[in-house]
Amino acid sequence: MSDEKRKPTPEEKAAAAAEARAKAEALRKLREQEAQASQEASQVEPSQEPQEEVSAPAAKPVSEMTPEEKAAAKKAAAAEAIAKAKAAKEAKEAAEAETPVAEQQSEAVATPAKPVSEMTPEEKAAAKKAAAAEALAKAKAAKEAKEAAETGADTVDSAPDADAKAKAAAAAKAKAAAAAAAKAKAAREAGGDESGDDDAKAKAAAAAKAKAAAAAAAKAKTAQATGDEAPAEEAPKAPSKNQPYLDKYVSRISEAFGQEVIEASYINELGKEVPTLTIQNERWYQVAQYLRDDEQLSFEYLSDLHGVDYEDRLEVYYHFYSYKNRQSLAVKVKTSREESKVASVMDLWHGANWNERETFDLLGIHFPGHKDLRRILLPDDWVGYPLRKDYVQYDEEV
Amino acid sequence: MNHNILTTHVDTSSETGLRTEEMLLNVGPQHPSTHGVFRLVVKIDGETIKEAIPVMGYLHRGTEKLAENLTYTQIIPYTDRMDYVSAMTNNYVLCHAVETMMGLEIPERAQFLRLIAMELNRVASHLVWWGTFLLDIGAMGPFLYAFRDRETILDLFNELCGARMTFNYMRVGGVKWDAPPGWIDKAKEFVQYMKKELNNYHQLVTGNEIFINRLIGIGKFDTKTALDYSLSGVMLRSTGVKWDLRKDEPYCIYDRFEFDVPTATEGDCMARYHLRMAEIEQSLRILEQALEQFPSEGEVMGKVPRVIRPPAGETYVRIESPRGEIGCYIASQGKDKPWRLKFRRPSFTNLQILPKLLQGENLSNMVAILGSIDIVLGEVDC
Numbered sequence: 010m011s012d013e014k015r016k017p018t019p020e021e022k023a024a025a026a027a028e029a030r031a032k033a034e035a036l037r038k039l040r041e042q043e044a045q046a047s048q049e050a051s052q053v054e055p056s057q058e059p060q061e062e063v064s065a066p067a068a069k070p071v072s073e074m075t076p077e078e079k080a081a082a083k084k085a086a087a088a089e090a091i092a093k094a095k096a097a098k099e100a101k102e103a104a105e106a107e108t109p110v111a112e113q114q115s116e117a118v119a120t121p122a123k124p125v126s127e128m129t130p131e132e133k134a135a136a137k138k139a140a141a142a143e144a145l146a147k148a149k150a151a152k153e154a155k156e157a158a159e160t161g162a163d164t165v166d167s168a169p170d171a172d173a174k175a176k177a178a179a180a181a182k183a184k185a186a187a188a189a190a191a192k193a194k195a196a197r198e199a200g201g202d203e204s205g206d207d208d209a210k211a212k213a214a215a216a217a218k219a220k221a222a223a224a225a226a227a228k229a230k231t232a233q234a235t236g237d238e239a240p241a242e243e244a245p246k247a248p249s250k251n252q253p254y255l256d257k258y259v260s261r262i263s264e265a266f267g268q269e270v271i272e273a274s275y276i277n278e279l280g281k282e283v284p285t286l287t288i289q290n291e292r293w294y295q296v297a298q299y300l301r302d303d304e305q306l307s308f309e310y311l312s313d314l315h316g317v318d319y320e321d322r323l324e325v326y327y328h329f330y331s332y333k334n335r336q337s338l339a340v341k342v343k344t345s346r347e348e349s350k351v352a353s354v355m356d357l358w359h360g361a362n363w364n365e366r367e368t369f370d371l372l373g374i375h376f377p378g379h380k381d382l383r384r385i386l387l388p389d390d391w392v393g394y395p396l397r398k399d400y401v402q403y404d405e406e407v
Numbered sequence: 408m409n410h411n412i413l414t415t416h417v418d419t420s421s422e423t424g425l426r427t428e429e430m431l432l433n434v435g436p437q438h439p440s441t442h443g444v445f446r447l448v449v450k451i452d453g454e455t456i457k458e459a460i461p462v463m464g465y466l467h468r469g470t471e472k473l474a475e476n477l478t479y480t481q482i483i484p485y486t487d488r489m490d491y492v493s494a495m496t497n498n499y500v501l502c503h504a505v506e507t508m509m510g511l512e513i514p515e516r517a518q519f520l521r522l523i524a525m526e527l528n529r530v531a532s533h534l535v536w537w538g539t540f541l542l543d544i545g546a547m548g549p550f551l552y553a554f555r556d557r558e559t560i561l562d563l564f565n566e567l568c569g570a571r572m573t574f575n576y577m578r579v580g581g582v583k584w585d586a587p588p589g590w591i592d593k594a595k596e597f598v599q600y601m602k603k604e605l606n607n608y609h610q611l612v613t614g615n616e617i618f619i620n621r622l623i624g625i626g627k628f629d630t631k632t633a634l635d636y637s638l639s640g641v642m643l644r645s646t647g648v649k650w651d652l653r654k655d656e657p658y659c660i661y662d663r664f665e666f667d668v669p670t671a672t673e674g675d676c677m678a679r680y681h682l683r684m685a686e687i688e689q690s691l692r693i694l695e696q697a698l699e700q701f702p703s704e705g706e707v708m709g710k711v712p713r714v715i716r717p718p719a720g721e722t723y724v725r726i727e728s729p730r731g732e733i734g735c736y737i738a739s740q741g742k743d744k745p746w747r748l749k750f751r752r753p754s755f756t757n758l759q760i761l762p763k764l765l766q767g768e769n770l771s772n773m774v775a776i777l778g779s780i781d782i783v784l785g786e787v788d789c
Contacts (some may be wrong), residue, residue, distance in 0.1 A: 278720075280721060280724070281722070309635075313725075313749070313751040317738050328723050332648065359637075360638075361637075363758075386464040396471065
């Protein structure tokens with residue numbers, strides 16, 4: 010067997026790997042979508058209570074409806090079912106529809122104010138102002154709800170609860186909107202006999218929609234509030250025995266390098282209360298040097314170094330120990346997945362040598378400054394980085 | 408695993424007029440002194456090592472990758488296959504990490520069983536080291552004694568959990584099996600036997616002049632180097648650092664028992680030999696107390712949720728394995744499977760210093776130095 014036959018060139022391998030990865034990515038996305046759809050479907054159920062509040066009063070008169078009306082209601086139910094299937098799409102639309110809802114509402118509020126045409130101009134102006142203020146407040150609330158939903162999505166790992174709540178709220182909103190739309194449509198379709206009611210129904214639907222939106226906004230707000238509360242809840246807890254150490258590290262480092270090099274600092278409650286710092290990637294090497302050499306810090310021992318793939322970023326985790334001060338410290342440095350770069354600390358702690366090589370080998374994180382950065386556990390001609398979440402094994406047979 | 412790392416250099420203008428030549432010597436991966444499938448490419452000039460390049464990965468199974476698709480309970484048997492000479496410690500470090508995240512209470516009896524299993528395993532591990540290390544440097548006899556006595560421990564483990572080496576004994580929240588009737592007495596018997604036997608070991612080997620001359624002053628390093636290279640366990644203690652996680656960051660119930668942390672200051676192979684022998688003694692001391700205080704009854708599994716889901720976040724715990732500091736890092740997303748699992752393996756980290764120790768050393772000292780580091784390849788490659 011000739012060499013060429015047996016082994017494709019690295020370029021071919023890379024191309025094949027890229028293709029495989031793209032396929033896997035597509036597959037993953039598809040799966041994700043499915044998962045999301047099913048998740049939303051399941052999340053709609055628990056959030057039925059507020060929805061029922063909205064639809065129950067509208068549903069009650071149904072019992073007194075004529076057969077034609079009943080048929081219409083049935084149709085509406087069918088439409089609702091279809092709408093439910095489109096929940097994901099509608100959620101977006103609902104979010105967009107929020108602003109018009111607010112406007113509608115402000116109009117609705119303005120309407121009863123209109124008949125008071127005998128008011129003095131001053132009073133009129135005041136009423137107008139009040140209405141405007143109300144509308145503004147409502148629009149603000151809607152916007153806040155939107156933001157809450159977005160922040161919920163952003164803080165996936167820090168506040169999964171808030172995220173879930175926001176999602177549930179969004180789902181509820183979508184459902185309510187869909188139901189309202191379906192009802193309006195059904196009303197319009199059944200409109201032959203009861204065209205007079207049509208307007209009223211549409212109005213009711215709009216009102217229901219507005220109510221649902223308001224409820225969703227309120228819910229999202231509470232979600233946000235609980236999101237904010239989470240750290241506040243921890244505060245009253247007895248401060249960790251390591252809190253003074255964390256404060257000391259933070260103050261020492263920010264004295265030397267400025268506040269901005271510390272992206273985050275906290276006590277890791279789940280990890281034996283170890284003080285944890287997230288250090289700015291660009292300044293990491295200088296900070297690392299300071300951690301080792303500073304009299305009061307003197308972290309002369311690197312216990313562990315490894316990387317983690319969080320899908321939107323890569324992180325390198327360091328665990329230091331100071332035999333002098335008998336204290337632990339965990340440091341995290343973030344880097345992008347596309348151009349991963351974290352300064353090597355091999356010449357500060359020689360123990361980082363193989364750990365950095367291993368991290369490079371399995372996660373593809375580059376350590377500029379490392380003198381011998383090559384694969385350590387896998388063969389040199391291995392394609393890809395197995396511990397990355399989107400890794401697909403390259404198979405020569407395919 | 409680069410195969411073209413080194414280039415040979417031929418020196419024809421030596422002072423003696425003799426033609427000397429640097430050559431590459433390949434040691435392993437199928438070499439008994441490498442304790443597994445470790446490979447060393449050694450550049451030698453005559454008998455002197457100029458450069459040594461470790462090549463590893465022959466036993467890499469991707470445990471950390473596999474673990475991402477396994478539940479926590481399913482990962483435990485994989486840890487058995489890392490440091491297969493002391494699998495109990497590996498079992499423990501994973502369970503300990505999960506328990507730390509979930510804040511679980513472990514029943515008293517389970518704590519005792521865990522501690523007894525770990526300490527028995529430490530003795531077994533040091534016996535394997537003692538036998539093979541002496542085999543490496545040319546003494547055939549001790550190996551037979553060591554493996555004979557280790558067999559008793561393996562039999563005890565066999566009775567305890569049905570396996571001799573890959574135990575899969577511990578669970579998140581406790582241990583899988585209670586000690587069978589009479590097991591504690593058998594263990595007590597072994598401890599008494601081993602205490603006497605240890606004297607025989609010393610008489611057989613420790614005073615031997617050839618043995619002493621082969622180890623004294625070999626593979627020497629100081630505290631600063633040890634810390635710089637992230638060394639732990641006996642490697643670190645042989646330079647005078649009194650550091651043992653069982654004592655300094657107590658886990659399990661180690662803080663209830665009296666034992667010493669033996670240290671030496673020489674930092675050579677001889678110091679490491681003495682330390683490991685002293686550690687067997689200390690382990691037996693702990694075992695004696697633990698077996699005596701073993702609770703007569705109680706649960707061996709704590710209250711654990713049916714599905715183990717540590718809260719979202721991360722943790723890093725480290726404990727003292729026979730080889731040094733073994734650590735376990737878990738990043739959890741609140742699911743029943745870890746997002747990322749990482750083991751800090753003492754064998755892997757301790758091995759880093761080998762090229763430095765071998766440089767300029769006589770070739771015949773290579774196996775002594777490698778043996779004194781005490782590596783297990785299942786753990787190096789993971």
